Amino acid sequence: MTDRVNGHAFDTFEGMPASTSIGDGDLIVGDHWEEGQFAGEYEQLERYCRARYNNYEIHKGYFEKTLTENLLGKLKTHKPILIWIDCDYYSSTRSVFEKLLPLIPSGCVVYFDDFELLNYGSRFTGEARFVAEMNRGAFGDQVELVLDKSLSMDSNRCYRFIRCDSGPSFQPIKGRHSTDQVRRRTNGSALP
Numbered sequence: 001m002t003d004r005v006n007g008h009a010f011d012t013f014e015g016m017p018a019s020t021s022i023g024d025g026d027l028i029v030g031d032h033w034e035e036g037q038f039a040g041e042y043e044q045l046e047r048y049c050r051a052r053y054n055n056y057e058i059h060k061g062y063f064e065k066t067l068t069e070n071l072l073g074k075l076k077t078h079k080p081i082l083i084w085i086d087c088d089y090y091s092s093t094r095s096v097f098e099k100l101l102p103l104i105p106s107g108c109v110v111y112f113d114d115f116e117l118l119n120y121g122s123r124f125t126g127e128a129r130f131v132a133e134m135n136r137g138a139f140g141d142q143v144e145l146v147l148d149k150s151l152s153m154d155s156n157r158c159y160r161f162i163r164c165d166s167g168p169s170f171q172p173i174k175g176r177h178s179t180d181q182v183r184r185r186t187n188g189s190a191l192p
């Protein structure tokens, strides 16, 4: 798929930002993520990818800054097929979707790595709070996240973004439905 799909990776590489919302925190014993926790190795990752791939971009910095108008413009033609969220905070998750929402097509897979990690997936916090908000209509009544059980196995982590407006959509490679489609039973039944 290297000539058909681009991977975009986003991270501060400086670790977690300071929390800005009660929705980011542990409600059970107050064991919150620390600013700077999970700092990464940007240079090492860039070197690793450069040696193996040419269909990727690594965007170092806050999502709020690295999801630029220029990049969002590119995603209008190269539509997202998989959005992989692994930023733990409700506030960071929300920032990403506030930028991406107008250009996500129906059917796009959205994976939430930390869905159950914070407060057992409470709707008050973390990535789960964002999912609950969207499904309550906070981003309009034409968009929702539907749990895809076939991808999630025993978790609540894999969703399909579904929109019911005139927003972006995927084009089928070949239409599945046509009037000459017939599925005959093999048991002699007159029913299709």
Ligand SMILES: C[S@@+](CC[C@H](N)C(=O)[O-])C[C@H]1O[C@@H](n2cnc3c(N)ncnc32)[C@H](O)[C@@H]1O
Residues within 6 Å of the ligand: 010, 011, 012, 013, 014, 015, 016, 017, 037, 038, 039, 040, 061, 062, 063, 064, 086, 087, 088, 089, 092, 095
């Ligand atoms: C649990 S770590 C995961 C890191 C990486 N995906 C991995 O698997 O090793 C969460 C990451 O979210 C990043 N993060 C959280 N909020 C962010 C924001 N607003 N902008 C950019 N990165 C953010 C942090 O820098 C941190 O590295």
